[in-house]
Amino acid sequence: MTEPLKLYSYWRSSAAYRVRIGLDLKGLPYETVPVHLVRDGGEQHAEAFRRTNPQELVPVLQHGERVLGQSLAILEYLDETWPQPSLLPADAVGRARVRALAQAVACDIHPLNNLRVLQYLENTLGQDADARMAWVRHWIGIGFAAIEAMLDTPAGGRFCHGDAPTLADCCLVPQVYNARRFKLDMAPYPNIERVEAACLELPAFDGARPENQPDAVE
Amino acid sequence: MTEPLKLYSYWRSSAAYRVRIGLDLKGLPYETVPVHLVRDGGEQHAEAFRRTNPQELVPVLQHGERVLGQSLAILEYLDETWPQPSLLPADAVGRARVRALAQAVACDIHPLNNLRVLQYLENTLGQDADARMAWVRHWIGIGFAAIEAMLDTPAGGRFCHGDAPTLADCCLVPQVYNARRFKLDMAPYPNIERVEAACLELPAFDGARPENQPDAVE
Missing domain, CATH: 3.40.30.10 (Glutaredoxin)
Known part of the structure; x- marks a missing residue:
């Protein structure tokens, strides 16, 4: 390869x-x-x-x-x-759980808050900055409440699923970055913050951060 | 099992x-x-x-x-x-294409148009029925234009990918059902309509239709 x-x-x-x-x-x-x-x-x-x-x-x-x-x-x-x-666990039920967590971000949170949607809210529906911020926080909040509950199980470990990073962590960490950017109060989501902290200790997660990219702007 | x-x-x-x-x-x-x-x-x-x-x-x-x-x-x-x-092709590139088509529906179209989003547009943002219909058609239209182009390749066949139904067809057919419900003009999407027609000929797709469910309402 x-x-x-x-x-x-x-x-x-x-x-x-x-x-x-x-x-x-x-x-x-x-x-x-x-x-x-x-x-x-x-x-x-x-x-x-x-x-x-x-x-x-x-x-x-x-x-x-x-x-x-x-x-x-x-x-x-x-x-x-x-x-x-591997980015997925070895067993089918574990893989289903990891994919469900990844999709809880990729299908149920992120699509509602990306650039094109915020542009439509502003330009077509005439929503001001406060209304757009409330929209973003609403959908991240609902999604994070669900993920927080999903992480509160014996299957949870240091990361979203057990003690190695998976697809779920690849999705969760960028979503937390976005949540902070939109100033969401993270206090109700201690499991999410714990997993994020564990991830960011790894060089792979650190190198992938937005501010470490060649096209990053101050 | x-x-x-x-x-x-x-x-x-x-x-x-x-x-x-x-x-x-x-x-x-x-x-x-x-x-x-x-x-x-x-x-x-x-x-x-x-x-x-x-x-x-x-x-x-x-x-x-x-x-x-x-x-x-x-x-x-x-x-x-x-x-x-199998709902996925045997090769990694084919599987990536099928998953990308499925996610083009499940990540980029459907999350914007489901019930809870339409309720937020109505109840919190005060958008009337016309504005909500325009919103739905806007996002399905953009998504279908992309899928239409993705289906216009040699990898396309009778179904989304080759001559057997996959994960992509499982996602596309329900999204077309939704598009029709919201009266989207399907004329610009002949590849999508062709694939939908092929799917609906199969008993599996027919039995799964909303109107064939035990909880369906007239």
Whole structure:
């Protein structure tokens, strides 16, 4: 597997952040291709990028000639192609739990709060900054309350599932980063904060942080 | 695997609809436990159901004592536990494409248009029926345009991916059902309509339709 890996990424995209963590956990070197989601109306909407990904979203992973979209699909691809260290537990029930936690972020929280939705709330529905902040905190709050309860089980360990990071941690840490950015009070979510702290001690999670990306802006 | 399967479902929930298709494609009999998402403020928010799923969402699959949430995680569990017929292609790139198509629905379209979001738009943001319809059509339209382009490739076949139904079809068909319910003009999406028609010819897809559920209302 010496074919090069290229990640189309934006430093503050939480979906791209998930994939960066996965690549780093696997120890896979990759080239970052920055796609600026705001400048010039969003480079993800430009003709050149649309040919790469008709969804006009980051991240996109290019592995040799293969072009892959959707962060969770990319993470599963990484796990199948480079199985060690595994991002999923060995048993089917454990895998279902990890995927459910990952999807609790990727399906039920993040899609409601990304840039294009906030732009629609502002530009089409005329919602002011306070209303947009309340919207973001509402959906993260509901989602985090559920995840907090899901983490409060014997299956929990140092990380979301047991004592090694999984797909679920790849999704949760970027979502907590977003929650802090939107100044959500994290006090009701001690399990989430505990898992986040354990993750951020690992170099893979640290290297993937938005502020450590080549396209990060002060 | 003689342990009974129980699906907590709502006839018109498109996430539950995905799992019903998967169960039917695998030929797995199951008991439907109806959870009415509207009556009495939503039975998914009742104490009894919250103990089953802290996310307060359907579907939930119970397999013996195991309780699983999130439709895509459930479908992967079904595929791992009863591998035939497979809901994923044999190659890693094909699996990544199928998962990306499934997530294009489950992460980028459906979360924006489900009941709780429409309720927030109405009750908290004071958006009228026209504005809510425009919102729904906007997000389905953007998502379908991307999927339409993704289906327009040599990897496409009779179904989303080749000539057997996959996870992607389990997600796409319920989303088209929703699109029609919200009166989206389907003319720009001939590939999607072609795939939908192929799916609906199969008894598994037909049996899983909302109107064929025990809790369906005229």
